[in-house]
Amino acid sequence: MKILICTNHSYMLWQFRRELISQLMREHEVVLGMPFVGHEEDFQAMGLECVDTPMDRRGLSPFKDLALLGSYRRLLRDARPDLVLTYSVKPNIYCGWLCLRMGIPYYPNVQGLGSSFQDKRVARVITVMYRHALRDARGVFFENSADADQFVRDRVVPRAKTVVLPGAGVNLDAYPLTPYPSEEGGVRFLFLGRIMREKGVREFFTAARRLKARYGERAQVELVGFFEEDFHDTVRALEAEGVLRYRGFQSNVIPFYAAAHCVVIPSYREGMCNVLLEASSMGRAIITTDEPGCREAVDGNGFLCPRQDAGALYECMERFMELDSAERERMGRLGRERMERLFDKREVVGRVVETLLA
Secondary structure (H helix, E strand, O other), rough: OEEEOOOOOOOOOOOOOOHHHHHHHOOOOEOOOOOOOOOHHHHOOOOOOEOOOOOOOOOOOOHHHHHHHHHHHHHHHHOOOEEEEEEHHHHHHHHHHHHHHHHHEEEEEEEEOOOHHHHHHHHHHHHHHHHHHHHOOOEEEEHHHHHHHHHHHOOOOHHEEEEEEOOOOOOOOOOOOOOOOOOOOOOEEEEEEEEHHHHHHHHHOOOOHHHHHHHHHHHHEEOOOEOOOOOOOHHHHHHHHHOOOOOOOOOOOOHHHHHOOOEEEOOOOOOOOOOHHHHHOOOOOOEEOOOOHHHHHOOOOOOEEEOOOOHHHHHHHHHHHHOOHHHHHHHHHHHHHHHHHEEHHHHHHHHHHHHOOO
């Protein structure tokens, strides 16, 4: 078969889906439609045909979205795929609607109910668009059961067509269990991800300031990632106060997970938080919110707090500080065991391939 995969970000596709793409390439021709924002050359080196489909990922301009719709129409006409797999809101809706019109089998992957669903008015519009675009989908992949339940309640997709996965899974070999680091220089908390409001950075900054005020050099806080919203001045101020160290965007995050004792992601909601899976796979405790896409990673290997609650987040970080070293290490090992049991990427890839080719 000829399989077309459309997504909104080539970097994310490379980071989390290349094992799936490699598996599909063994017996099928695969074409990628995506904005060229990094790693398209890596995909091309694998032997893939890549088509640039620029888009405003977070914008709501109807003119830009009409241009994207035209790009997808040309792509589908030229590629003539036998099957289409899409990731994220705009590819799911626009490419899905075109597949419906053109009679092409398709499977959308709902990677979470992101920023667009935080605004109730926007959410209503997108729900209607999803309802039309997905009505003839062969199946719909979800990364957590709460999102699947919401789409069923909103009559977007029938229950029989939902396929709930444990996110993209985690590559247990790429993120190996790593010896617990020394605490001689303090207990190290790590935030790793996009620096934006919905990842809970404001609450993280507030909790980090309180933590440093109480524990001083015993608590070390690091921030790794790129700015998706304008928090530059805030981060510079926190660095000047000695609250945290900003390490910029890192293409290789393994050393940062390995050096951390606890990874903190107070996100408002996720499809499935890959950072939590990666950190857990390497044997690090986690602190996150009791929200879909976050809570699934936690069972004895960390702490949950309400979202948008800086005080509760601080209490979780304080609670971790008060544990002894052996207990902190034990929590990390429990995380690795959970990843092996429930989130092995090989199992996830196998299930996706089986569903697509059924």
